[in-house]
Structure formats: C-alpha cells, structure tokens
Amino acid sequence: MQTAPASRPPHAPRRLWDISPPVHAGAPVFPGDTAYQQTWAATLGPGCPVNVATITLSPHVGAHADAPLHYSPDGATAGEVSLDAYLGPCRVIHAIDVGPLVLIAHLQHAVEHLPPRVLVRTYQQQPQDAFDSALPAFHPDTLSWLADLGVQLVGIDSASVDPAHSKTLDAHQVLRHRNLRVLENLLLDDVPEGDYELIALPLKLTTADASPVRAVLREL
Template sequence: MRSLQPQLRIWDISPPVHEGTPVFPGDTPYQQRWAATISPDCPVNVSEIKLSPHVGAHADAPLHYDPEGQTIGLVDLAPFLGPCRVIHAIARGPLIEWEHIAHAVDSQLPPRVLVRTYTTMPVGHWDPQLAAYAPATVERLAAMGVKLIGIDTASIDPADSKTLESHQRIRRLDLRVLENLVLDDVPEGDYELIALPLKLVNADASPVRAVLRELPR
C-alpha cells in the first residue's frame, strides 16, 4: 500500500488586487468592468481589466530599467521558481544594509532571497517611506550566487530615487526582482518560491501570484 505523503504548507505572499489597490504614484491603478454578464442571452460573465503591470506582487523585466533590456515575456523563468530564503529586516531604516541581513546569510544561501521589512505590509495604502535595498547589499548577494531578490515594498529603490541605483545593480549583474510581496506571516527560513510572470511579450513587468511552499523534511 502506498504511504501518504504529508501535504506541504503553502504561504500566499501576494497582496489582494482590486480597484483600491495602491500603486506607485503615476502608475495606472487596477480598473475592472464587466464586458458581458450572465443573462438569458449570455451564458457567462466576462470582465475587462486595465492596470499597470506593477500592480500587486510583480516581477520587473530588464526593460523596466534598461531601454535595451528584455521584455518580461522573454526572460528565463528559472529564477522565479526554486529554493529561496526569507530574511527579516523589519523597521531597520530606509535601506537594507548588509548588517541587517547578515544574521541569516551563510554558505548554504539559496539563489533567491526575499527580505521582509514591514511588521505589517500596508496592502491598503501607498507608503512613500518604503524601505529599499542598499546597492552594496545587492552586490554582496550577487557575489554569493543569488539570482533573484525580493522585497515586501513597492520598489528595491527608494520611492523618490531618480537614479535607481539598486535597479541598475541588478541590470549589470543580471538579477531578477520581485516587489510588493506580503511576508507578514512567513517565518525566517528556507522555502520553495513559485512566482512565475505572465508571458506578456512586450511588457516591462508582469503581475505574479507569488507563493512559498514548505520544503520537504
């Protein structure tokens, strides 16, 4: 008789997306209308949506910060799927410095790192004081083999940055990035990340349904 394997726990780390979802100032907010509704003449409901691809949990494409960069529909999917480590650097200041995450970094660091900065991620309002990655932290993670970095804020750079130094680091180092994750209930530790972008052939980003799955023991 085949033994039953225990079901692995899943954490949904995607914020809700609806017409009140906050967006980066100037971005197109989520909008939805019904193109068709169930009636005697129509058997289905069909909605029409309009949004920035940076709404909610999302993956940036190189095109977002590099005029010659790949679109999200052309990027390799491998960085968005596999072992990752969640590190807490809660309320540590405007930039995530190496000293804020060093306690959870070792020689077994997976190639994906997600950093929690909020006690409670503000899913209902825009935060102009969002925490971001220090460029030197991005450099050191890349030197340790990290291929994807993530954060529970809307950007890996400060909201008022015009130079986007951390985005330019990931461009030069060929890293991938996830933003607007919800890590409130996720303990520090190692997980399997699943956060695949849509195959939007010409887009600069894509929404993702990001989840973490418990690793088998």
C-alpha cells in the same frame, strides 16, 4: 536563524504561504501609475451564459516581477526572461523596521549556505490601503553583495527596491549590471524566517516591462 516549519505527517501536502497581496480597485500603486480597474464586457443574464471582465492595470500592481526592460532601454521583456530564477529554493530573511535602506549588516545573520533566491521582509505589517512614500528599499551595495554570494533573484515586501523618491534608481541599476531578477510588493507578514520553495512565475507578456505574479512559498 529561525528555520521554516519542517515537521508534518508523512505524505501530507506541503504547506503553502500565499505571498501575493490582494489586487482590486483600491490596491495601492506608485503615484502616477495605472491603478486596477475592472468593467464587465458581458454579464450573466438572458442570452448571455457567462461573466467576462475587462481589466486595466499597470503590470506593477500587486506582487510583480520587474523585467530588465523596466530599467534598461535594451532589456528583455517580461515574456522573454528565463523562468528559472522564479522557481526553486529560496530564503526569507527578516530585516523588519531597519530603516529606509536594507544594509548588508541587516542580512548577515542569515546567509550561511544561502540558496540562489532571497526574499527580505521589511514591514511588520505591509501597508495595503495606501502607497508608502517612505517605503523601505535596498542599499545598492547590499544587492551587489548578494550577487557575490551567488544570489540570482531578490525580493522585497515594499513596492520598489529603490526609495520612492529616487531618480537614479541605483538599486535597479545593480539588478541590470549583475543580471539579477527581482520581485517586488510581496506579502511576507506571516512568513517565518527560513528556507522555502519559491513559485512566482511572470506571465508571458511579450512587450511589457513587468508582469504580475501569483507568488507562493511552499514548505520544503
């Protein structure tokens, strides 16, 4: 397995990879979901010393963390989940253009000494101009296998761990039953396969089913 770049001068800052796609009015969302919208509640001018924006958006816009409430009627909200899973050692594994579902076989080359967080890159270049109705997703068995290996958080660079047309959300149900945390819509285009530190904390949204995150990877 190719490892993340490790050579740097002593005391030099550790490199960061920003793995959050840009969020703006044209950012793609799941069909029927609320797109990003912004208006100005106040603008700089005579008698007003500041700009103040008002934003409307789905918590699933851009890089985001689904909370258990998203797929379980009695699940925890974004503000209630423990932050531990979203911060710490992780591995980026490439499964680029493998087809509609990421299978166990696509990841087996990179699971030796696996850390508790796994992010899977499926796109050569993540689509950012339109929603991908043929988005790559996880086979449910793959998530169960990762949980058996001790993984606590999974991430993917598509908009969902389930196919866009799924009504049963089988992969999300594995997240539910195995108590896995999840990140979706990550931007992994420029990230080499290897090990990093993940920092992707959800906001403390006390009633929401998900939260946007500013996800970054830091060189170990």
